[in-house]
Amino acid sequence: MQALEKSATGIAGLDELTFGGLPAGRPSLICGGAGCGKTIFAISYLVNGAIKFDEGGVFMSFEERAADLEANVASLGYDLSDLIAKKQLAIDHVHIERSEIEESGDYDLEGLFVRLAHAIDSVGAKRVVLDTIEALFSGLTDSVVLRAEIRRLFAWLKDRGVTAIITAERGDGTLTRYGIEEYVSDCVILLDNRVTEQVTTRLLRVIKYRGSAHGTNEYPFLIDADGISVLPITSAGLGHPISDETISTGIAGLDEMLGVKGYFVGSSILISGLAGTGKSTFGASFVNAACERGKRALFFAFEESPDQIVRNMKSVGILLKRHVEAGLLAFEAARPSLYGFEMHLARMNRDIERFKPDIIVVDPISAFRGPEFEIHATLIRLADICKAKGITALFTSLSSSGDAMSASDRSVSSLMDTWLSLSDIEANGERNRVLYLLKSRGMDHSKQLREYRLTRDGVRLVDAYAGPAGVLTGTARLVQEARERNAALERQEATERRRRELARKRAATEREIADMRRSLDGEEEDLRRLIEQEEAREEVIGSERSELASIRGARP
Amino acid sequence: MITKSPKDANGAKQPTSTRENQDGEFNLRLYVAGQTPKSLTAIANLKTLCEDHLAGRYNIEVIDLLVTPQLAAGDQIVALPTLVRRLPPPLKRVIGDLSNTERVLVGLDIRPRAAGLK
Numbered sequence: 001m002q003a004l005e006k007s008a009t010g011i012a013g014l015d016e017l018t019f020g021g022l023p024a025g026r027p028s029l030i031c032g033g034a035g036c037g038k039t040i041f042a043i044s045y046l047v048n049g050a051i052k053f054d055e056g057g058v059f060m061s062f063e064e065r066a067a068d069l070e071a072n073v074a075s076l077g078y079d080l081s082d083l084i085a086k087k088q089l090a091i092d093h094v095h096i097e098r099s100e101i102e103e104s105g106d107y108d109l110e111g112l113f114v115r116l117a118h119a120i121d122s123v124g125a126k127r128v129v130l131d132t133i134e135a136l137f138s139g140l141t142d143s144v145v146l147r148a149e150i151r152r153l154f155a156w157l158k159d160r161g162v163t164a165i166i167t168a169e170r171g172d173g174t175l176t177r178y179g180i181e182e183y184v185s186d187c188v189i190l191l192d193n194r195v196t197e198q199v200t201t202r203l204l205r206v207i208k209y210r211g212s213a214h215g216t217n218e219y220p221f222l223i224d225a226d227g228i229s230v231l232p233i234t235s236a237g238l239g240h241p242i243s244d245e246t247i248s249t250g251i252a253g254l255d256e257m258l259g260v261k262g263y264f265v266g267s268s269i270l271i272s273g274l275a276g277t278g279k280s281t282f283g284a285s286f287v288n289a290a291c292e293r294g295k296r297a298l299f300f301a302f303e304e305s306p307d308q309i310v311r312n313m314k315s316v317g318i319l320l321k322r323h324v325e326a327g328l329l330a331f332e333a334a335r336p337s338l339y340g341f342e343m344h345l346a347r348m349n350r351d352i353e354r355f356k357p358d359i360i361v362v363d364p365i366s367a368f369r370g371p372e373f374e375i376h377a378t379l380i381r382l383a384d385i386c387k388a389k390g391i392t393a394l395f396t397s398l399s400s401s402g403d404a405m406s407a408s409d410r411s412v413s414s415l416m417d418t419w420l421s422l423s424d425i426e427a428n429g430e431r432n433r434v435l436y437l438l439k440s441r442g443m444d445h446s447k448q449l450r451e452y453r454l455t456r457d458g459v460r461l462v463d464a465y466a467g468p469a470g471v472l473t474g475t476a477r478l479v480q481e482a483r484e485r486n487a488a489l490e491r492q493e494a495t496e497r498r499r500r501e502l503a504r505k506r507a508a509t510e511r512e513i514a515d516m517r518r519s520l521d522g523e524e525e526d527l528r529r530l531i532e533q534e535e536a537r538e539e540v541i542g543s544e545r546s547e548l549a550s551i552r553g554a555r556p
Numbered sequence: 557m558i559t560k561s562p563k564d565a566n567g568a569k570q571p572t573s574t575r576e577n578q579d580g581e582f583n584l585r586l587y588v589a590g591q592t593p594k595s596l597t598a599i600a601n602l603k604t605l606c607e608d609h610l611a612g613r614y615n616i617e618v619i620d621l622l623v624t625p626q627l628a629a630g631d632q633i634v635a636l637p638t639l640v641r642r643l644p645p646p647l648k649r650v651i652g653d654l655s656n657t658e659r660v661l662v663g664l665d666i667r668p669r670a671a672g673l674k
Binding site for chain 2: 092094095105139
């Protein structure tokens, strides 16, 4: 069996959630209150058709004149007059002024058919928009004829095989003011503009889509200078591919702490900490490291302006400007209160689609104030979007007080693959920064509490002092280190002293020995001299005796 | 029989009614789509009505939009048949098969006050 043929809208996100677009060759109804973007939706459908799919379109306007319409959508970057000149688009403004018209007898709307047919033929249109056909009800009185004719018109459009969008203002308790939804039964899309806590969110819901599966939730959408983008939250289904590759954190010691030389590619990282613990610096280090390796990074800033970040990070030796200039790094800054969560999410999704980053940094997620479940839902979707695309996402979160785990942290903790906690340790009248890895899935990470410092050369992890007195930080660490140094010095000195003592003793003894030897030598000398004298005397006596003997008449 | 009401005589309208009376022109255009019963009825009704009320001072142009569809947008035609009074200004439109003569005369501004005064 052949599946329903679809006509792609070219509107980012809408084609995903309708699995291909609007039902081809059938009319679809787009309804919603005033100012919720019906006309822009319809015109986007035509412009995308002409530009992306080479399908001609007819815009039949019952409200705005062609010139007004052109001016209104010029802000979206649509150049209607160019398309008209190229015969890709025809605009017909149907204007009915009740005061100019007198009704006399039977009539039908054949004139409208003729005009539409002529416009369709003139550009070979495959797409038709009727914006807002219900305006006919205020121009003509005979609603019975009108209803019959509108029904006939939709049947006629189907016969011609054009895909049509009919827009309608939302009525009281009904989808449209005059109940024309009963004639358009194939696809109905409801647009809404909802204000919660003074923040507006645009929402889109596919109410019905005959013959096709479709996303049934309310999806936020965005209208800005790049047209419309709808954010389909397909909840990712946890089927995303994972990676064994890692990407450096940009902080030497931290890479080692993680045990795998960095964060896993495509993982979600949460850096939570108190004010002034350097969460942004950790984010910027990561960005810097990624950009230095030629990766693309997108920085969502909710607290500081891009220039401010660049300047501040320069003070810790992280030079981001060069990456921006090289086109590797882009900042998207907005106040959290600018839009609702959904809008922020839609905007971030669009920025991601456009910039195609390898990593993103969201600084900080705690800037979003609102109901916890909404923040949670928003972050889940953002994390899922990143995971599905293999983008490594780093989120920072401000912890509210000494409590290491604030409510918002708790709610997102299950989403995060790696959670780095930065905190202050207050002791001995000073604060010192320490970090530890609360968790890191799939890594044999360090369980140590490590002290770190923000230096002129970026974040530097200080070697942990883990001695008998426990882990010490800051001055306490320094004092302890000094104390140990002193003890060592003392020990050294004592040894030195003993060594000197020994040397001295040895010298004294040597001296004594020398003295004794000298006196011995002296005695020896005296004795020898004595002996010599004795011998000399003996000799003399001997010779005298022989002389005497000879004198006495010795016989020779 | 058809005269511009003198009560209306302000500076702007005066030349119009003068010219209208001089030329006696009622330039009417009837838009139809093909020879449908409704079209034929409208044409017949219009002819009768003009002969009765505007004898010698009108011309009728019947435009078949099936032949010249490009003319429909210019005169803002939505319903058919549509009778357009192109002259004298301002532009007036009457839609339908013109079976209600009274409404046509009011719509074309041919006998506005006469109807009102009765």
